[in-house]
Amino acid sequence: MDIRDVPEAHLDRALDLSYLVFHERPEEEQRKHHRDMLAPCERIGAYEGDQLVGFVAAFPFTLSVPGGDLPCPGLTLVSVAPTHRRRGVLSALIAEVFRRYAERGVPLAALWASEDAIYGRFGFGPATQGLTVEIDSRRPLALRIDPDERPLRLIDPADAPAVVGPYFEASRTLRAGRIARDELRWTGEWLRDEDEEDDELSPPRVVALGDPVAGYAVYRTKGENEDTRTPGVVRVDEVEADTPAVAAALWRYLASIDLTGTVRAWGRPLDDPLLLFAADRDQVRVTGQFPALWVRLVDVRAALTARIWAAPTDLVLEVHDSRLPANSGRFRLTSDPDGARYEPTGDPVDLSFDVRDLGACYLGGTKVVDLVAAGLVEEHTPGAAATLDAALQTPRLPHTCDEF
Numbered sequence: 001m002d003i004r005d006v007p008e009a010h011l012d013r014a015l016d017l018s019y020l021v022f023h024e025r026p027e028e029e030q031r032k033h034h035r036d037m038l039a040p041c042e043r044i045g046a047y048e049g050d051q052l053v054g055f056v057a058a059f060p061f062t063l064s065v066p067g068g069d070l071p072c073p074g075l076t077l078v079s080v081a082p083t084h085r086r087r088g089v090l091s092a093l094i095a096e097v098f099r100r101y102a103e104r105g106v107p108l109a110a111l112w113a114s115e116d117a118i119y120g121r122f123g124f125g126p127a128t129q130g131l132t133v134e135i136d137s138r139r140p141l142a143l144r145i146d147p148d149e150r151p152l153r154l155i156d157p158a159d160a161p162a163v164v165g166p167y168f169e170a171s172r173t174l175r176a177g178r179i180a181r182d183e184l185r186w187t188g189e190w191l192r193d194e195d196e197e198d199d200e201l202s203p204p205r206v207v208a209l210g211d212p213v214a215g216y217a218v219y220r221t222k223g224e225n226e227d228t229r230t231p232g233v234v235r236v237d238e239v240e241a242d243t244p245a246v247a248a249a250l251w252r253y254l255a256s257i258d259l260t261g262t263v264r265a266w267g268r269p270l271d272d273p274l275l276l277f278a279a280d281r282d283q284v285r286v287t288g289q290f291p292a293l294w295v296r297l298v299d300v301r302a303a304l305t306a307r308i309w310a311a312p313t314d315l316v317l318e319v320h321d322s323r324l325p326a327n328s329g330r331f332r333l334t335s336d337p338d339g340a341r342y343e344p345t346g347d348p349v350d351l352s353f354d355v356r357d358l359g360a361c362y363l364g365g366t367k368v369v370d371l372v373a374a375g376l377v378e379e380h381t382p383g384a385a386a387t388l389d390a391a392l393q394t395p396r397l398p399h400t401c402d403e404f
Contacts, residue, residue: 001046001047001048001053001054001087001088001089001092002046002047002048003044003045003046003047003092003093003096004044004045004047005042005043005044005045006043006044006045006052006055008039010045010052011035011038011039011043012031012035013052014038014043014045014052014055014057014077014079015031015034015035015038017052017053017054017055017079017081018055018077018079020079020081020082021079021080021081021082022079022114029194030196033188033192036184036188037184037188037189038057038077040059040060040184041057041058041059041060041076042057042058042060042073042100043055043056043057043058044056044057044058044093044096044097046080046084046089046092046093048084053080053081053083053084053089054079054080054081054084054089054090054092054093055077055078055079055093056075056076056077056078056079056093056094056097057075057076057077058073058074058075058076058097058109059073059074059076059404060073061073061074061110061179061180062179062180063108063110063176063177063178063179063180064172064173064175064176064177064178064179064180065176065303065306065307065362065363066176066307066308066309066310066363066364066392066394067307067308068173068306068307068308069173069180070107070108070303070306071106071107072106072107072108072109072110072179073097073101073106073109073110074109074110074111074179074404075097075109075110075111076111076112076404078090078093078111078114080093090118094122094323095323097109098298098323098324101298102298102299102324102326105299105302106298106299107297107298107299107302107303107306108295108296108297108298108299108303108359108362109295109296109298110124110127110293110294110295110296111124111293111294111296111404112292112293112294112403112404113126113291113294116291119294120356122296122323123296123297123321123322123323123324123354123355123356123359124294124295124296124356124359125294125295125296125355125356125357125358125359125360125361125362125366126291126292126293126294126360126366127177127293127294127295127359127360127361127362127363127365127366127398128177128291128292128293128363128365128397128398128399128400129270129289129290129291129292129365129397130266130267130268130269130289130290130291130292130399130400130401131267131268131269131270131272131286131288131289132264132265132266132267132268132286132287132288132289132290133264133265133268133272133274133275133284133285133286133287134262134263134264134265134284134285134287135251135254135255135262135263135264135265135283135284135285136261136262136282136283136284136285137234137254137255137256137257137260137261137262137263138231138261139283140252140255140256141251141252141255141256141278141283141284142278142279142280142283143248143251143252143277143278143279144276144277144278144279145244145245145248145277146245146248147245147246147248147249147252148209148210148214148215148243148245148246148248148249149249150209150210150214150249151209152207152208152209152249152250152253153207153208153209153211154205154206154207155206155207155208155216156206157191157193157203157204157205157206158191160186160191160204160206160218161181161183161186161187161191163206163208163213164206164208164213164216164240165181165183165186167212167213167215167216167240168181168240169181171240171242174395174396175269175394175396175397175398175399176363176364176365176394176398177292177293177363177365177398177399177400178399178400178402179400179402179404181402185402189402189404190204190218190237190238191204191206191218192204195220198222198235200222201220201221201222201235202220202221202222203220204218204219204220204237205218205219205220205221206218207219207250207253209241209246209249209250210246214241214242214243214246215239215240215241215242215243215246215247215249215250216238216239216240216250217236217238217239217240217250217253217254218236218237218238219234219235219236219237219254220234220235220237221233221234221235221257221260222235223259224259231260231261231262232257232259232260232261232262233260233261233262233263233264234254234255234257234260234262234263234264235264235265235266236254236263236264236265236266237266237401238401239251239254239265239268244273244277247273247274247277248277251263251274266401267292267400267401267403268401269396269397269399270289270365270397270399271396271397292399292400292401292403293398293400294359295359295360295362295363296355296356296359297327297355297358297359297362298324299326299327300319300321300327300331300342300355300358301327301331301342303362304333304340304342304362305339305340305341305342307340307362308337308339309335309336309337309339309340309391309392310337310390310391310392310393310394311336311337311387311390311391311393312334312335312336312337312391313333313334313335313336313387313388313390313391314332314333314334315332315333315350315351315381315384315387315388316330316331316332316333316345316347316348316349316350316351317330317331317332317333317349317350317351317352317353317358318330318331318349318351318352318353319331319353319354319355319358320352320353320354320355321354321355323355324355327355329344330344330345330346330347330349331343331344331345332344332345332347333388335391348380348381349380350379350380350381350384351368351377351378351379351380351381351384351385351388352377352378352380353377354376357371357376357377361388361392362392363394363398364392364393364394364397364398365397365398367385367389368385368386368388368389368392369385369386369389371385372385
C-alpha cells in the first residue's frame with residue numbers, strides 16, 4: 001500500500017470511491033460541485049498499484065476557539081474501498097494526516113463523524129453538540145419577549161455573501177467551534193440553488209433585519225404534500241442575531257410564512273435562546289440532539305496555550321495518546337485570563353485524560369466533571385475537575401452548523 005498525494009487528475013477516481021462507500025449516485029452538476037470543493041483541499045490517497053483504495057481530503061479551515069482563531073484542517077470524504085476494509089488502510093491514511101500536521105505545528109484537526117464508533121479510537125472527541133428543533137407554525141409563534149420591530153428584507157442569494165457574510169464573520173468569533181467561510185463556501189454549500197439532500201425544497205432564501213444587518217436567517221421551503229395532506233415546511237439552515245429581540249423577530253417571521261405548518265431547524269446550539277423565550281414549549285420542541293464537530297488535538301501543548309482561560313488553574317494532567325506519543329505524559333497546566341503554560345512535570349497527577357476526552361472538553365462544550373462521573377477521566381485530586389471546568393468555561397456554548 002502506497003500512501004501519497006492524490007493529484008487533480010485523480011479527482012474523479014476519488015469521487016467515485018466516495019460515492020461507492022457512501023452509496024451515492026450524483027448527477028453531473030453535483031459531481032462538478034464536489035470537484036470544485038475538493039480542488040483547494042489537501043488530498044491523500046492509499047494506492048494499491050495504480051488503484052485508489054482509500055482517500056481522505058482536508059479543507060484548509062480556520063476555526064474559532066475561545067479567544068481567537070486557529071488553523072484547523074477539516075477532514076472529509078474519508079473512504080476505504082469495501083474490498084480493502086480491515087486491512088489498515090484507514091489507519092494508514094489517518095497516520096499520514098497526523099504526521100503531516102504534527103510536522104507543520106498544526107494544533108488541531110476536526111471532522112463530522114459518519115460513524116461515531118470509528119473516530120474515537122483515532123483521538124477525536126465530540127466537542128460541539130447540535131439540536132434539531134421543530135415549531136408547530138399552524139398558529140402564531142407564542143413569545144415571552146417583544147420582537148425587534150425593525151423592517152425585514154429579503155436578500156438575493158447572489159448578494160448574500162457580501163451582505164451577511166461580514167456579519168457572520170463578526171458573530172462567528174463570539175462562539176468557539178465556528179468555521180470561517182469564504183465566498184466559495186457560501187455559494188457552494190450554503191446558497192446552492194438546489195439542496196443536495198432534498199430536491200423538493202425551494203432555492204435558498206435569505207432574510208435580514210436592520211441596515212446595517214443586526215441578524216439574518218437562511219432557509220428553504222417545501223409546499224404541502226397533496227397525497228398525505230402534510231403541511232408545508234420551512235427548513236431553517238441558520239439564524240444569527242445580535243440580540244434576543246432580533247432572534248425573536250426572525251423566528252416569528254419563519255413561523256408565519258404562508259402555506260406552511262412546520263418549521264424545522266437542524267444544528268441549533270444547545271443554549272439557543274429560542275428555547276427560553278418561546279412561551280409554549282409544546283409548540284417549540286427539541287426533537288433530537290447529536291454530536292456535531294469532532295476535534296482532535298494534534299499538538300496538545302500548542303492547542304491549550306493558544307486559547308484563553310476563564311479562571312486560574314494550576315493542575316497536573318496525565319494525557320494518554322496512542323497515535324501521537326509526543327502528546328503523552330504528565331504536564332503541569334497553569335492558566336489565567338492572560339494565557340497558559342503547559343510543561344512536563346514529575347509532580348503528582350490531578351487528572352488523567354485520554355486525548356479524545358481532552359479534545360471533547362477543549363472548546364468548553366463538554367464538562368470534565370461529567371466525564372469523571374462517566375468513568376472516562378480519573379480525578380486524583382478532589383475538586384480538580386471542577387477547577388478545570390471553571391477555566392474552560394465560555395460565555396456561550398461552542399456551536400458548529402457547517403457540516404462538511
